[in-house]
Amino acid sequence: MSYKVFDFFAGCGGFSKGFELAGYDIVVANDIWEPAKITYEYNHRNTHFILKNIEELESREIANLYNGNPDVIIGGPPCQGFSLAGLRLIDDDRNKLYREFVRMVNEFQPKMFVMENVPGLVKRAKGYFVEQILQDFREIGYHVEYAILKASDYGIPQIRQRVFFIGSRNNKFPIFFPPQTHFDPKGKLDLFNINSMQEHVTLGQAISDLPLLDDPTDMGEEIQNYIREPENDYQRLMRINSNYVYNHIATNHSQKTRDIIHLVPEGKNFKSLPEELRGTRKFNIAWTRLDSKEPSYTVDTGHRHHFHPWTDRIPTVRESARIQSFDDSFIFQGTKTSQYTQVGNAVPPLLARAVAQALTASLEKEEIYVTN
DSSP states (O other): OOOEEEEESOTTSHHHHHHHHTTOEEEEEEESOHHHHHHHHHHOTTSEEEESOGGGOOHHHHHHHOOSOOSEEEEOOOOGGGGOSSSOTTTOGGGHHHHHHHHHHHHHOOSEEEEEEOGGGGTGGGGHHHHHHHHHHHTTTEEEEEEEEEGGGGTOSBOOEEEEEEEEETTOSOOOOOOOOEEOTTSOOOTTTGGGOEEOOOHHHHHTTSOOOOOTTOOOOSEEOOSSOOOSHHHHHHTTTOSSEESOOOOOOOHHHHHHHHTSOTTOOGGGSOGGGGGGSOSTTTTEEOOTTSOBOOOOSSOSOEEOSSSSSOOOHHHHHHHHTOOTTOOOOSOHHHHHHHHHHSOOHHHHHHHHHHHHHHHHHHHHHHHO
């Protein structure tokens, strides 16, 4: 059975991609940002995409495109107001988008839903916001549980963390979260579980087969060849259905910027610079050169804080996409600046796939219960 999904705040489609990899059918997606829509539609040819502010989106408009209720609703509504020290979650105007997600779940009553957000939400205001979220969904008939998942623990070469809220309708559907599949070999090891897991995927393992682009006079082409055969399972996975490299154009930094980057060893930051250069960017992650032997720091939206481990530039869009676990057949559209934003804002597809597979176990368990 192919479960039907609505994806709100879909962006370029990372959440959708992961659910598709797990066998789900994304029938409707919605976002307000046109560059994301263009990329989404290019890579999800069979999904109805609605470019519209969700506050103005009515259920009948969706029904005109898809006649039926989804099995699952997914999305990552922005929750800026959750960062306030006060306790006025519902009244904070900045949380209107979160309330729209609740509205869509209430109107379509899917069997289950998944809401993704930043992990800091869990501890803010001494847990008040989490309790409010749980209460909001209880009031519309859902049992909800949440967990903070670390991307690197699921085969993504990145230390990104996100909180996932999973809801089941009327308490009928058991809620499962995905079991960890990868571990940090330098960390504390659980010998009972380690035999069933693989080591974390490192940044070097993720990108070593891509053209290095270390010549400042050659920024790369729109379509390029791989420089070698895939060297590991992750690269083989990323290259499924792809014969060429796309979205791999280097940024043309000034010579001064390149000279400063060149002074920073792999895995180090501004503290490695001469005293007179440390103040050129005044924040802790300034001039950080990524470590190829570790999972990457969280991919940002193109703010130029983190630099390539082996050459003097920031990662390309394709390298960033590899770090996020977008396979190479997923081609980003629009300006390079918008592509960086699309990649940085996305849910890593392989993390979304792990969550989707856990949902499948929940849905199948409920079907067995109903059948018996």
